[in-house]
Amino acid sequence: MTCAGPARSQAGVSPVATNLAHDGIASPVSSLEHESGKSSYGVAPPVGVVVDLDSVRTAPARLVRAGIGDAVSNLSAVANWELAAAQTGEPIDGLAATLARTAAQAVLHQPGGADGDGFRTVLAEALILSAMAMTVAGSSRPCSGGDHEILHAIDQLSPGAGTHGELAGVGALFCTWLRGDDCATALLADCLARHGLPRTPADLGLSAADFTKAVLSAPATRPGRFTGGYGDAALAPRAVGLARARRLAAALKVHRAIQAVELSLLILVAAVIDAVHGGLAATRVLTVACLVIAGLLVPAHLAAVMASRRLS
Numbered sequence: 001m002t003c004a005g006p007a008r009s010q011a012g013v014s015p016v017a018t019n020l021a022h023d024g025i026a027s028p029v030s031s032l033e034h035e036s037g038k039s040s041y042g043v044a045p046p047v048g049v050v051v052d053l054d055s056v057r058t059a060p061a062r063l064v065r066a067g068i069g070d071a072v073s074n075l076s077a078v079a080n081w082e083l084a085a086a087q088t089g090e091p092i093d094g095l096a097a098t099l100a101r102t103a104a105q106a107v108l109h110q111p112g113g114a115d116g117d118g119f120r121t122v123l124a125e126a127l128i129l130s131a132m133a134m135t136v137a138g139s140s141r142p143c144s145g146g147d148h149e150i151l152h153a154i155d156q157l158s159p160g161a162g163t164h165g166e167l168a169g170v171g172a173l174f175c176t177w178l179r180g181d182d183c184a185t186a187l188l189a190d191c192l193a194r195h196g197l198p199r200t201p202a203d204l205g206l207s208a209a210d211f212t213k214a215v216l217s218a219p220a221t222r223p224g225r226f227t228g229g230y231g232d233a234a235l236a237p238r239a240v241g242l243a244r245a246r247r248l249a250a251a252l253k254v255h256r257a258i259q260a261v262e263l264s265l266l267i268l269v270a271a272v273i274d275a276v277h278g279g280l281a282a283t284r285v286l287t288v289a290c291l292v293i294a295g296l297l298v299p300a301h302l303a304a305v306m307a308s309r310r311l312s
């Protein structure tokens, strides 16, 4: 199953999942190990996915349970995304967020254990929905927030501490607690405990110091991704200011006055007014107004481009 992602570098492949350890069974992002660590690569989404429950039944139970951690971590990832949308103006894709959240909720509230086919079916659907959410979003954003940043940091600093899904569950629980969402924290903790998944650093065999080190280095694993928690403070003031300016500009819509169609109409209106009243007063007012708007918008656009995190 681990080679299914790279194999999809070309379109038209339908992987057969024999395990449910993570959403890589259909994800448009594939993680590959090399001499200098792990890297993520974009791959073609599959045209279909076949989940062989007979094979899943024979897979190591720990790996199947790990998929639960990866699926429910979507809740934290989507919450991070919404926070980024509110605080930095990052665009959010409603369909992608809905797919990711619905997948997580299905697993969170599904009764039974990972040893039953009913539960495994829900888990398989949730992991495939998660992968579809990433495909719709065009990035891992709906399924990867601060939770996965912590996961990658632990992977780098303490290799072998846990599987992808186990670490995702611990990261999601910590980030949800950090956001002060007590209700979601309790639901997540209950779900992880019910399925025998780790919840604390000690469950992963990590000391508080190890975990703190991982949390502090987590933002560096995905530079520029706002998660609304640790490590974002330095970026927030600039981003918040820009977001407000963007919202104001969108509300006033003054930029439309100097767009081709709108400007043609305004020139026509000014010409008619001038023809009726005689003189060039309306045309002059329009010319000055357009120059002022262009004078404001050009530096604003330049500032937005220079401050954009996509450049970093």
Ligand SMILES: [Zn+2]
Pocket: 022, 023, 070, 143, 148, 164, 168
């Ligand atoms: Zn994941």
